[in-house]
Amino acid sequence: MAPRIERLVTSGQFSLDGGTWDVDNNVWLVGDDHEVVVIDAAHDADAIAAAVGDRRLTAIVCTHAHNDHVDAAPALAERTGATIWLHRDDLPLWQQTHPDRAPDAWLTDGLVIEAAGADLTVLHTPGHAPGAVCLYDPGLGTVFTGDTLFQGGPGATGRSYSHFPTIIDSIRDKLLVLPPETEVRTGHGDSTTIGAEAPHLEEWIKRGH
Template identity: 65%
Template sequence: MSAIRIEKVVTSGTFSLDGGTWDVDNNVWIVGDDSECVVIDAAHDARPILDAIGDRTLTQILCTHGHDDHLGAVTDVLAAHPDATVSIHPDDRMLWDAVMDQPPTGALTDGQQITVGGARLDVLHTPGHSPGACCFRIADEGVVFSGDTLFQGGPGATGRSFSDFGTIVESIRSSLLSLPPETVVHTGHGDDTTIGDEAPHLAEWIARGH
C-alpha cells in the first residue's frame, strides 16, 4: 500500500458576500496515495489543483463550507474528473446555491467516515463560520483540516451573514480542542497551527466575544 500523501496548493482569487469583495489566498488540500485522492476545498483556480492530482483518480471534492472562495474551481476540477463527487453539509446549501449552477452530489454528516488511499477522514460538523462548516480529521496521521473554523491565532471570522461567534467557539471547544494537543491543524488560509498551541487561548476568545 502506498504511503498517505498530504499536499497543499495555494490558489488566489476573491471572496464575495454581503455586497463586499476581498482578495484572498486559499489553501487547497489534496489527500490520498499514489493512485487516488480527495480534494479538500477546490478554490479559485483548477490548474494547479489538477497538476497536483496528476494521473491519480480523484474520488471526491470535500467542501469545508459554502463560501464562494472555497468553491471557485469545483466545476472545472469535476470537468476533468467526471466520475468524482462533490460533497458539502446540507446546512450550507443556501451558500452553495448562491454561486453554483448544479447541486452537490453528496451530503456531509457529522461522524461520517470517508476513506481514500488507505486514509480515513472523519467528518466533524463545526458550525459557526457558516451553519454547515465541517472539519476533516485523519486520526492516524495526527492532522485535522479546519477550513475556516480554526486558524493560527483563533476562530474564523463570524462577522458576515449566516455566522455566529458563540457557535464557532463552542464548535472549536467541543470538536477540536478535545483532540490530542500535538494534532496539526491544516487551515483554509494561512499557516498551520496545532491544537496545543490554540487550546490555551479559549478563554481569551470567549472574552473577545463579549
Template identity: 60%
Template sequence: MAGALRVDSTVTSGTFSLDGQTYDVDNNVWVLGDDDECLVVDPAHDLDAVAALAGARRVLAVVLTHAHDDHCREAPAAGARFRAPVLLHPADAPVWRLTHGDLRWDADLADGDVLDVAGEQVHVLHTPGHSPGSVCLHVPALGTVLTGDTLFQGGPGATGRSYSDRPTIEASVRSRLFVLPDGTVVRTGHGASTTVGEEAEALGR
C-alpha cells in the same frame, strides 16, 4: 506500491465575496491521498494548479469544508474535470446558492461520516459557526485535521457576516476540535498551520 497516505498542498489566489463586499484572498488547497488515489479538499480559484497537485491520481471526491464562494466557486468544474462527486454538508445549501443558484452538489456530508482514502479513514466533523454547514476533516493516521475556515492560527474563523455566528463557532471549536490530541496539526483554509494544543492554550478550552 502506492506509498503512504500524505497531505499535499498549494496556495491559490482569487477573491471572496459576501454581503456586497469583495476581498482578495489566498486559499490553501489540500490533496489527501497516496500515489494512486486522493481526495481534493476546497479546490479554490485555479483548477490547473489543483490538477497539477493531484497529478495522475484518481480523485475519489471533491470535498468542501464549506460553501463560501472562494472555497466552492470552482467545485462543479473540479468535479467534472476529475470525474468525481462534489461533497458538501447540506446545512450550507443557502450559502452554496449564493454562488451556484439551483445547481446542486453531488452528495451530502454528515457529521460522523467516514471517507476512505489510501486505506485510511477521514472523519467528518460538523463544526457550524463560520457557516451553518462547515465541516472539519480529521485524519487520525496522520495526526492532522483540515479545518477549512473554522480554526486558524490565532483562533476561530471570522463571523459577523451572513450565516455566521460567534458563539456557535466557539462552541464547535471547543467541543469538536479541542478534544483532539494537542499535537494534532491544524491545516487551515488560509494561512499557516498550527496545532490543537497551541490554539487551545490561546483560546482556553
C-alpha cells in the same frame, strides 16, 4: 504506501454581503500515487487538476460553501468525475455561487471519507457557516479545519450565516478535545496545532464579546 498530505495555494476573491476581498486559499490533497481527495477546490481548477496529475480524484470535499472555497469545484468535478461533498446546511451559500449545479453528496457528522488509506472523519463545526465541517484523521495526526480554526483563533463570524457563540462551541466541543499534537491545517495561512491553540479559548471568548 502511506497516504500523504500536499498543499496547493491558489489566489482569487471572496465575496459576501456586497463586499469583495482578495484571498489566498489552501487547497489540501490527501492520498497516494494512485488516488487522492481534494479538500476545498478554490479558485483555479487547472492548478488543482495539475496537482492531482494522473491520479484518480475520488472526492472534492467542501469544508463550507463560501465562494472562495467552492468556486472551482464544479469545473474540477467535470474534468475528473469526482464527487462533490458538502454539508446540507450550507446549501443556501452554495447556491449563491452555483445556482444551477447541486453538490453530489451530503456530508454528515461522523461520516468517514476514505482515500488511499486515509480515513477523514467529518466533524460538523458550525459557526463560520452553518454547514462548516472539519476533517480529522488520527492516523495522519491532522485535522483540516477550513475556516473554523486558524493559527491565533476562530474564523470570522461578522457576516451573514455566521455566529460567534456557535463557532466557540464547535471549537471547544469538537476540536480542542483532539490530541494536543494534532496538526491543524487551515483554509488560509499557516498550520498550527491543537495544543498551541487550546490555551487561548477564554481569551477568544472575551475578545468576541
